[in-house]
Amino acid sequence: MVEWTEFERDTIKDIFSKIDYDVVGPAALTRCLVVYPWTRRYFGNFGALYNAEGIMGNEMVANHGKKVLHGLDRAVKNMDHIKESYCELSQLHSDQFHVDPDNFRLLADCLAIAIATQWGSAFTPDIQAAFQKFLSVVVFSLGSQYH
Secondary structure (H helix, E strand, O other): OOOOOHHHHHHHHHHHHHOOHHHHHHHHHHHHHHHOHHHHHHHHHHOOOOOHHHHHOOHHHHHHHHHHHHHOHHHHHOOOOHHHHOHHHHHHHHHOOOOOOHHHHHHHHHHHHHHHHHHHHHOOHHHHHHHHHHHHHHHHHHOOOOO
């Protein structure tokens, strides 16, 4: 079990109350697919993802980025039980999609960058540390059902 300070809990809730899901979700997934091209293999049904322009203009990528970001709402609402909250999703990504669990970390890093870009100087080191801790717990939880 993770111990959360009051500051961390408040910070995570504040971040998610201010995120523009329509901007940050697509930006994070787009960055991940461009910077780490091997991650594209899991999105073969999304069409031509051969270059940055094709990825940035892809509506399916944008929609999935929003879906992923909204999926984090589950963790925000269940901060004391994140691992249990993502058990089924972890199993799905392991057994059906065969996603390399390290890709969750890569996407989390891209998400932190997307939020830092949106917030600018308001994304202070203390806020970033709380957010990175939150993302680390989510990434661990998403990889928990892998065998």
